[in-house]
Each structure stands twice: as C-alpha cells, then as structure tokens.
Amino acid sequence: MKKRVVGALIAAAAGGAYLFEGMERPRTYPAGVCRAVDGDTLDCAGARIRLVDIDAPELNGQCPAEIQMAERAKLAAMIALASAPAHVTPERGKDRYGRLLARGSVDGRELGETLMAQRLARPYSGGRRRDWCG
Secondary structure, eight states: OHHHHHHHHHHIIIIIHHHHSOOSSOEEEOTTTEEEEETTEEEETTEEEEETTEEOOOTTOSSHHHHHHHHHHHHHHHHHHHHSOEEEEEEEEEOTTSOEEEEEEETTEEHHHHHHHTTSOEEOOSSSOOOSOO
C-alpha cells in the first residue's frame, strides 16, 4: 500500500498533477509539456486548450493552401512550446468542444500574437470564420 501511495505521488510530481487539478487559475507548464494540436489548440498534460481571440487555418482545410498554412502554424506553435515554459491563463470557460478557452504565452509573449505576426493566424472574436482559401 505504501509503495502505491509513493508511486502516485511521484507520478503527480512528474506531471500528472496538471491533469487532475482544476484549470480555473493560471498555470505554468515546463517547456515541452504543452504540444500544439493545431495553430489555435494546445494539449497541456491532457488538458485541451483553445487559444482565445485568434483563428488559425485547419489541418483538414478546404484547400491545399489552407492545409499547408495550418501545418506551418502547428509547427511554429510546437517550436515555441518546446523552447520555454508555457503560461496558460483561463479566460471564458469552455467552448462547444469542451476545450478550455485560455490565453497561452511563451517567454512573455502571447502565442496567438506570435502566430499572427507570422501571418499564420488572424484575430477572431467569435461568429463565422473567414475562409483561408480565398
């Protein structure tokens, strides 16, 4: 029994604690713990996070240009997340897919701003998304 408790504590210290704790307050994840699912969605220790106020192209996009840009956006996000700790600040609850709506920053700069500066994402405030193929 004692070994199981010690094992659970070690697993929690290794990153499992992020998954079980609530995400109602800001969290900082070590470099490499968060990964990019696509340009505007992250997975941080099992928690799906949708970056607010940006729209990135979709990996299953409507045209080859959108798919290529989506791959570039994901890669840019992956590189940023691998290089430094990620700070996630919850904003507005969850979206219709159950993802936590939050801001994500790396090295003090919002990931969404980084992607927009590279023209791999654009501002988004809800409603119908603009076409990436036009």
